[in-house]
Each structure stands twice: as C-alpha cells, then as structure tokens.
Amino acid sequence: MLRLSTTRFTSAHICSRLSVPSHTNIQRVSRRSFTYNRVAMSPTTISSAQVTESAAKKRKLVDSEDVTEIPSGSAIPAAPKLQVKLLSDKAKVPTRGSALAAGYDIYGVEDFLIKAQDRGIIATDLAVAIPAGYYGRIAPRSGLATKHGLQTGAGVVDADYRGPLKILLFNQSNEDFQVHAGDRIAQMVIEKIITPEVVAVAELDETERGENGFGSTGGFGAKPTNVVEDVAMQETEEKIVFVEQATEPVATSPASENEPEETKAPAVEAAPEKPEP
Numbered sequence: 001m002l003r004l005s006t007t008r009f010t011s012a013h014i015c016s017r018l019s020v021p022s023h024t025n026i027q028r029v030s031r032r033s034f035t036y037n038r039v040a041m042s043p044t045t046i047s048s049a050q051v052t053e054s055a056a057k058k059r060k061l062v063d064s065e066d067v068t069e070i071p072s073g074s075a076i077p078a079a080p081k082l083q084v085k086l087l088s089d090k091a092k093v094p095t096r097g098s099a100l101a102a103g104y105d106i107y108g109v110e111d112f113l114i115k116a117q118d119r120g121i122i123a124t125d126l127a128v129a130i131p132a133g134y135y136g137r138i139a140p141r142s143g144l145a146t147k148h149g150l151q152t153g154a155g156v157v158d159a160d161y162r163g164p165l166k167i168l169l170f171n172q173s174n175e176d177f178q179v180h181a182g183d184r185i186a187q188m189v190i191e192k193i194i195t196p197e198v199v200a201v202a203e204l205d206e207t208e209r210g211e212n213g214f215g216s217t218g219g220f221g222a223k224p225t226n227v228v229e230d231v232a233m234q235e236t237e238e239k240i241v242f243v244e245q246a247t248e249p250v251a252t253s254p255a256s257e258n259e260p261e262e263t264k265a266p267a268v269e270a271a272p273e274k275p276e277p
C-alpha cells in the first residue's frame with residue numbers, strides 16, 4: 001500500500017543540513033528541488049559531500065565576478081562584499097530589514113524639508129565601493145512612496161564611484177515632507193550588470209516585434225500568452241515539500257549517515273489522517 005508522508009524543508013533546514021550559515025544563496029526551483037549557489041540539489045539526496053563535489057564541477061560556470069575568492073577546502077565561493085566608509089559620525093551603515101530583503105536601507109544625516117511637488121538632495125555621509133560587475137540602484141522605500149509620495153530620482157551608483165552617496169528625493173504629494181537626520185530615506189539594491197562592447201552596425205537583425213512599440217501588443221486588459229501555470233510555485237511560504245513512499249526503504253547517502261545529529265534534516269513526519277467525511 002502506498003502511504004504518503006510529507007516533510008517540509010525550509011531553507012533554514014537545508015542550511016543546517018549543509019552546515020552553511022546563510023540561506024540567501026538558496027533558491028527554490030520546485031517542490032522537490034532547489035539550487036545552492038546555482039547548483040541544482042534535491043532535498044532527498046543532499047549531503048555536504050555532494051555539495052562539495054557538485055559545486056566544484058560547476059565552479060567554471062559561475063561568472064568570475066561571483067567568485068571573489070575560493071578558500072582552499074571550501075566549495076562555496078566567497079560572496080562579494082559591499083564596502084562602506086562612514087564619512088562622519090552621523091553616518092550609519094546601511095541595513096537590511098529582513099533576512100531576504102533585496103535592498104539596503106540608506107540613512108540620511110540631515111534635517112531637510114522637501115516642499116510639496118518639490119525635490120531635495122539628502123546627504124548620507126557614506127562612501128561605498130560596489131563590487132565590479134554590479135551597480136547600486138537607489139530605489140524608493142515603499143512605505144514612504146505610498147504614504148507620502150516620496151520617489152527617488154537619479155539612482156545609478158557606479159562601482160567605481162568613491163564620492164559621497166547622495167539621495168535625490170521627489171515629493172510628489174501635495175504636502176511638505178520633513179526628513180529627519182537618521183531617517184531611512186531610500187534603499188539601495190545591488191544589481192548585476194554586463195557592459196558589452198558597443199558595435200555600430202549597418203543593419204539590426206529582424207525580430208517578430210520589429211519596430212512595433214508603445215502598446216502594440218494590446219491594451220492593458222490583454223491576456224499574456226506566455227504564462228505557464230505552475231501549481232507548485234503558488235505556495236505562499238518558502239517551503240520545499242516532497243512526498244515519498246514510507247513503506248519502501250529510503251535511499252540514504254553514506255555521507256548523510258555520517259552527519260552529526262544536529263545537521264540532519266528533520267525526520268519524516270506522517271501526514272495527518274484525513275478525517276472521515
């Protein structure tokens with residue numbers, strides 16, 4: 001008889017299993033698989049030894065900018081660092097609001113009144129060194145944008161810029177907005193870029209779209225044609241859920257058998273009995 005059991009793996013479980021500190025490099029792909037540093041993994045078969053082997057095999061595929069240094073004996077590429085220099089004692093190191101937040105909140109260092117429908121440039125007294133191959137995008141904080149109409153402008157921070165970081169804020173509301181020293185006024189997202197060589201050509205290649213632009217694919221209500229229904233990805237929580245046959249022996253890799261107790265994944269739990277109708 002087939003009896004279904006369900007085990008839920010969060011990225012924290014996986015990190016614990018892999019004995020790695022951060023779950024930010026873990027990306028869920030489907031119910032049964034995820035990637036760690038872009039290496040495909042399965043929660044049923046994962047072991048630290050496999051991570052080491054797989055990562056070593058795929059290391060050549062990782063862009064060189066991703067790998068600042070690979071310490072000997074470690075399979076996990078060192079993450080690029082965002083260096084910040086505080087230019088005054090009012091400056092604050094950028095912070096992230098949650099474990100997986102994309103943006104680093106940026107703190108202003110001055111009181112500044114931005115009049116309604118006006119703009120202001122706010123000092124941060126920060127200098128930054130963004131890793132090569134990336135840039136910093138200054139983006140609005142959603143709360144300030146929705147409640148007070150505060151948008152950011154300009155917003156491209158080059159990797160080679162070493163001057164003081166400034167934040168351009170537009171007040172699109174009809175009320176003045178008072179910025180206080182120490183406020184989190186914007187966020188900076190570190191985005192990967194490519195800078196291809198520019199080549200002038202006589203003709204561009206042909207495409208289906210051609211020269212059609214600005215609404216040529218339909219109105220706002222047009223149904224997109226490229227949407228694939230994926231039930232597994234509709235879960236709201238970041239969980240990897242898989243189902244296995246409890247009556248058959250579960251294949252266990254030798255490496256995972258030798259793992260210390262605290263790094264093992266949680267035991268398989270029996271699925272709750274379905275109540276009789």
Ligand SMILES: O=c1ccn([C@H]2C[C@H](O)[C@@H](COP(=O)(O)OP(=O)(O)OP(=O)(O)O)O2)c(=O)[nH]1
Nearest residue numbers: 138153154155156157158161164165166167168
């Ligand atoms: O919101 C922003 C945008 C830019 N900068 C800094 C970092 C960036 O590297 C530099 C130059 O910005 P950008 O290249 O966008 O400005 P530009 O007008 O093209 O100036 P430049 O000729 O110096 O490149 O100004 C900020 O501090 N805040």
